[in-house]
Amino acid sequence: MFSQEILKGTIKPLIIKLIKDERRMYGYQITQKVKELSTQKIVITEGALYPALHKLVDEGILITESEWIGNRERKYYSLSESGIKTAPAKLEEIRESILMLVQLFDLKPLVYDAK
Amino acid sequence: MMLNEFQINEIKEYLKNCNIENRLILGDFLDHLCCMIEQNMTEGATFDDSLKKALYHLPGSEIKTIELYTLKLLNMETRFSSRISLPATIPFVLFGLFWMFSNSGFSVPGVIQNIMLLSSVISMFALLTIGWIKDFPRWSFPAIGFCLLFSFFSMNVAIPSISDDILGFWAWIPLIITLIIAQIFKAGVEPIKNVIKKTREELFLIVYALYGFAPFILLMLSDEIHSNWMMPVAILSTLILSAGNYLFLSCERRVSRVLAVIISGVLAVVISLTVSYLYWK
Numbered sequence: 110m111f112s113q114e115i116l117k118g119t120i121k122p123l124i125i126k127l128i129k130d131e132r133r134m135y136g137y138q139i140t141q142k143v144k145e146l147s148t149q150k151i152v153i154t155e156g157a158l159y160p161a162l163h164k165l166v167d168e169g170i171l172i173t174e175s176e177w178i179g180n181r182e183r184k185y186y187s188l189s190e191s192g193i194k195t196a197p198a199k200l201e202e203i204r205e206s207i208l209m210l211v212q213l214f215d216l217k218p219l220v221y222d223a224k
Numbered sequence: 225m226m227l228n229e230f231q232i233n234e235i236k237e238y239l240k241n242c243n244i245e246n247r248l249i250l251g252d253f254l255d256h257l258c259c260m261i262e263q264n265m266t267e268g269a270t271f272d273d274s275l276k277k278a279l280y281h282l283p284g285s286e287i288k289t290i291e292l293y294t295l296k297l298l299n300m301e302t303r304f305s306s307r308i309s310l311p312a313t314i315p316f317v318l319f320g321l322f323w324m325f326s327n328s329g330f331s332v333p334g335v336i337q338n339i340m341l342l343s344s345v346i347s348m349f350a351l352l353t354i355g356w357i358k359d360f361p362r363w364s365f366p367a368i369g370f371c372l373l374f375s376f377f378s379m380n381v382a383i384p385s386i387s388d389d390i391l392g393f394w395a396w397i398p399l400i401i402t403l404i405i406a407q408i409f410k411a412g413v414e415p416i417k418n419v420i421k422k423t424r425e426e427l428f429l430i431v432y433a434l435y436g437f438a439p440f441i442l443l444m445l446s447d448e449i450h451s452n453w454m455m456p457v458a459i460l461s462t463l464i465l466s467a468g469n470y471l472f473l474s475c476e477r478r479v480s481r482v483l484a485v486i487i488s489g490v491l492a493v494v495i496s497l498t499v500s501y502l503y504w505k
Contacts, residue, residue: 136252137259155282159252160294167298175251179226183255184248 116151120161122203123153125170125188125196133174133187136162162186170195225265227258235261235275242284245302245478246425249291257282299359300422302478309473312363313466315351315370318344319439320462327446327454345374348436349402356406359418363473365429366436368419373437375399428482432472438465438489445496449503457499461492468492 116123127142128134134142136158143153165171170192173184188196227235235257236250244250257278264274295301304312322340325332348370355364378395382388406415423429442461446454468488475481 135255137256155253155256156286156290156293159249159290160297162252163248163294164297178255180229180232181227181255181258182251184251 116153116157119203120153120157121165122199124158124161124165124186125192125199128171128186128188129193129196129200133185135183135185165192225262227262227271231261231271232258238279238284239287242288243477244284244287244291246291246295246300249287249294253282253287253290299361299418300425301361302426302481303476304361304363304473306470306474308363309470312351312366312473313469315344315347315366315436316439316466316469317462318347319443320458320466323439323443323446323462324455324458327449327451327458329450329452329454344439345398348374349398352402353406353409356403356415357409359415360422362422362429362432365419365433366469368436369433370436370440371399371402373434374440377440426478428478428485432485435465435469435472435485435489438492442492442496445493445500449500451503453499453503457495461495464488464492464495 123143124139127139131138131142136155139158139162140153140155143151162171166173166186169189171186172189172192173186175182175184177183232254236254239250239253239257244253260278260282261271261274264277265271269277292301292303318340322337322344325340326337348367351364351367352371355361355367358364360368375396375398378391379393380390381395382390439462442465446457465488468484471484471488472481475484
């Protein structure tokens with residue numbers, strides 16, 4: 110499992126990417142999706158996930174809609190109009206940062222330079 | 225497998241007992257814990273075992289820490305350190321000092337009294353400016369209440385040394401100047417949006433904003449009273465009001481915060497009314 114320190118700056122773009130792909134997601138679903146996609150190597154803690162989600166809502170990138178699931182309310186997060194517009198730029202920024210890190214750490218090009 | 229109403233209420237009660245106050249955070253974590261429990265139950269565990277396991281991984285204390293961190297991130301803090309809570313009581317203390325010297329029967333020169341009253345009022349307007357610049361953290365709410373009510377109250381006040389007419393709309397000039405200064409530091413209406421957002425989240429903030437006018441109300445209640453008695457009364461009432469303000473900003477539980485403001489406000493007014501009644505009787 111990777112340390113939270115390494116993942117710190119990537120949580121927001123990661124949330125944006127997942128929600129962009131899935132259209133809408135709820136908190137627990139995001140943690141499970143990340144676990145699944147990273148074959149359990151990346152675990153987003155609740156302490157990192159929810160503050161980031163609320164900050165993204167506050168910044169107007171995400172919007173929420175509530176739905177009753179059985180006897181409880183579930184909050185789904187999805188990209189707002191402005192979030193849809195800004196998401197590609199944010200994801201491009203993180204892609205470029207990762208490519209730069211690959212170069213800086215002198216790692217062998219893997220999937221990163223596929224584009 | 226879906227949890228039933230009874231089981232969900234048990235988790236909700238647990239979160240409330242852990243003092244999770246923000247409804248958005250409460251909703252998020254209620255669903256999160258329910259999902260964790262349901263997943264365990266799908267694998268064959270009982271509700272009680274699943275609940276224990278879920279709370280072992282995500283205890284209430286951790287959820288409370290996440291709530292506090294999230295609120296801080298969103299500039300919606302409910303609890304402040306003494307470093308912030310204590311200075312926030314300065315305007316209350318300044319009013320108390322003016323009250324103490326103007327009504328206590330001691331001969332304090334009029335100029336000094338005027339300076340003391342002005343500095344008390346200016347401190348509230350300064351607090352409003354700082355609050356605007358910092359997107360109105362809750363410690364600046366008393367300044368909102370004071371500045372609005374003071375301007376409204378002053379509309380019917382005449383300053384004989386200037387004119388015998390009441391101030392009318394001129395009474396709003398200090399507030400307008402304050403807002404212009406605030407705009408220089410932070411343009412736009414974002415701070416007002418934040419006030420609305422915070423008030424929607426906790427309606428009691430309206431009462432807390434009005435609390436800022438309480439020192440001035442106490443002054444009005446003891447108008448024309450000049451007695452040595454007023455010294456201890458002013459000190460006591462000021463201490464009570466300041467303590468109420470301090471506790472509202474520093475208490476962890478919402479119920480303690482609400483009680484601190486209500487009890488201190490009522491107590492200070494009752495003391496002043498009693499003294500006023502006894503004096504005039």
